[in-house]
Structures are given as structure tokens and as C-alpha cells.
Amino acid sequence: MARSIGRGFVALAVVAGGWFAGLAAQELTLPLTPDSVRFAVIGDNGTGEKPEYEVGQQLAVYHQKFPFSFVIMLGDNLYGPERPQDFVNKFEAPYKVLLDAKVDFYATLGNHDDPNQRFYKPFNMAGKRYYSFRKGNNVRFFVLDSTYMDPVQLAWLEQELKSSGSDWKIAYFHHPLYSSGMHGSQTDLRLVIEPLFLKYGVNVVFSGHEHFYQRIKPQKGINYFVSGAAGQLRSGDLRPSELTAAGFDADRSFMLVEVAGQTLSFQAISKTGRTVDQGTILLRDAVPTAAAGVPPAFRLRGLSPQAVSSSAQWRQQ
């Protein structure tokens, strides 16, 4: 279904999804194009517990193969107390290898985060609850505070999107606009920010809050990912629905992403290094139809028996 688009909108199509029976652990599927923008995605990570450290180790392993220069954090960066030692135990220690390698982290605030985290330099929030930054020549990130989306932030977002100038507009924030988990879609938030995403051509959105991985079928031409299991896990909580393109809730996970020219490639990886989803999103100059008529070759893997038992309708391809 074609839709009207705002100035600067670019078309997107998921051209491949994940079915990776042949992939061994720690196998990289990303293209490693020279001069590409490369980053990792973690959400709901700041527990300070063993699984967070294991994800940190896995990130370090993949960093050797896929030298990403930054990590985006989708919120709940520090659960519970935020004493100085908590910044160490829940952030600095789990990601020490990456921090030592000068990998930058760009955080957003979750509902478990004290907004004063914005003053913590390693989170690169520039002292602000919401901010934007550019990477490469053509990728701009919009980092929002979804816990407090007041009219001031909305006005700022519109201005930033309007003046962005980048073809790739990637937004990230804690609460997912679309989700099939326990919390569900944040429809209230969607009501106020989705119109701006559509008007100004946001291409890809990352969120956390739900403690699993889920790739949402493109909604009104926008690709949504939920990646909130880099520390927490709600096993069996993913309830596949008509929104679900792919998902994984059997273990902790994180994502790797590469943007090169007109192509964004992604790979979702479990704590043990297993690839649980992958694919490519194309940026096109043409007016799109929904998902450009290219059905994603998705198939869910790794779901718990409980989730799979209710999944007949979405495992249809």
C-alpha cells in the first residue's frame, strides 16, 4: 500500500530475514564494507549480574571480527541503586574491553534510570535527556527520553528531524511503539511521535523495555526492533502476533548493525554467540509500498515452547 511521504523520505525494504541453521557460533553475517558506520545495540543491560558480563564478553569477541566504533544503549542502563560502585559493576566492568578499545557508548534513559546519568561522560549524553548525533556522512541518530515525552521534547524532535539532512534517520529510546511482549505497544507514545517519524522519514527505530529480541514487521514503512535483553531476560514472554517478523526470548541477546550507503545490515546474536536473526534494509529513492512488496524471509527461532505453542499464525511462510 503506497503512502504519502514527507520531504526527504526514503524507501525501505527488508530484503532478507533470518533463518540461519547453518551458522556456527560467532559467525559474522555483516558485510564489513569499507568506511561503513558500524555499531552494536544493547538494551536493559545494567543489572551487574553474570549474564550482563557474558553479553559483554560476547560483544568483545564480535568486536574483534566486526570492529564497531560505538554502542547504542536503549535504556535501563543501571538497575537499582546508582552509587559510584554501581556505575562500575553495571557498566564499566562488563564492557571494560570495549571501553579500553575506545568504543563510545551513547545512552538513552529508561524507566529505571536516574536522569542525572546524563552527566556521566561515558554515556555521551552531553548533559541532556535527549539529543542527536551524526555518524559517517549520512546517518543521524535521534536519542529520545520516552519516559517523559513532554511538548518541549516533541518540539525539539521535530526541529532536529527537519534540519537533519541525513538520509538515514535512526531513532532510539526505551519504550517500544510496537511490541508483542508483556508491556505491549506503547500506544500513547506512538500517538505523539509516530506522526513525526512519518513526516520526516525516520527509517529505523530501536527500543528496549521488553526483555527479549523482536523484529517488528515494517509499520507504515518504518522498521522497528526491540532489543531489551542484554542483561535482563523474560524468557517465554514474547507472544508472537501479527506484528512479529522475528523474535528470540530464550536467552540474552544484542545486535550488531552496519550502515553502508543505501544498505543497513543487522545481526541479532544470543549471549552464547549464536545468530538469531539477520537481514538487510535498503534505502531507496523511490516512493515505497509497504515493505516495497518484498516479504521478509523470516522465521522465528529460539522461542521457548510456551511461546512457540501460540505461534501457529505467525510461522506461516
Add this chain to the structure above:
Amino acid sequence: MLNTQRWRPVVGVAVLTSALCATAGFAQPLVNPQAAALADFSKRVPAYFDLTKKAAEGLPALKRTDDPAEISSREVALGDAIRAGRAGARPGDILTRDVARVFRKIIKKDFRQRSRGGQKVMRDDIPHFRPKVNQTYPSAWPLATFPATLLAALPVLPVGLEYRLLSDALILRDVRANIIVDFILDVF
């Protein structure tokens, strides 16, 4: 930093209401109680900021740092200074009874209009503790996400203050000091 421009519409409504009453020649000027309450609120918030500004005198400015101890110690010190500066503060000092009446009406109406699913999302992860004025917001509880559409129906607060919802309360929270400045009960 207080942005006085954001308060102008609220004050303007109150002024206009008073002016209309005056020109109508009523012996007892008619006052829009809602506008009057909000206008009063719009004065109490800057007064709170003035107090906190004085309380913060002598404290190091909060700036970006690699040392989380600096962030937490500044937050604690500011909280202590504010508590000392308004030791006699009582519930209703800023969110007065009239303001509370207006806010309750707005929040209850918003809540009633939501679907069951919407109400669930609104109360998702909501903290369950009884607030006290000048209390440090407990780190054990998350900051429940404030519904964006409801936020748009309430007066915009200056940077440094925010509304948050508890199980049965709306609180006014000082973000810089992580303390509860005032609250209203029975909002749902």
C-alpha cells in the same frame, strides 16, 4: 533554568479572566477557578526555584564528569540543601488544594478515556509507595513513564522539575536533587 515564556499562557488566561470580570462590572468579580489555580501554580513553581537557587549557593555546579561519585554527591548535597531550605514544607505548598482539584480532574478524565489496555500501560511498572515532601525518590522504584498525551494536558514544567505518577499519586519531582517536592493523592 526556568523558562518563564512557558508560563505566560497560563498567567495570561488568569489575567484575561480578571479583566473580563472587571469590565463586566460585577461587584464580586467572576473568576475562572481553574485558570486562577493554574496561575497560582505558575507563581509557586518559580518561587520554589528561587529557593533551590539559594540552597545551591556554595555547591559545585553539576557538570559532565567521568566520576559518578561527583554526580551522586552533588545530587545528595543539593537534596540536603533543599530539604534544609524548606524544612517546614507541607503537602499542598505548591500543588495547592485548588491546583490538586484541577489536576485530579484532568488525570481522572484522561484515565477514564483510555481503553483497558491503555490503562494497563499507564499503570505499568508504577511504583507503590506513599510519598512524603522532601523525600528522596527511592532508587528501588523505577520512574514510571508519564503518558505523553496526559503530559500535554498539564502545564509544562521548567527544566529541573517533572511530574511522575505513583500508584495513587502525582508527584512533583526535582530531577536535579532526586527529591519529591510535593504530591497529590487520589489521582486515579
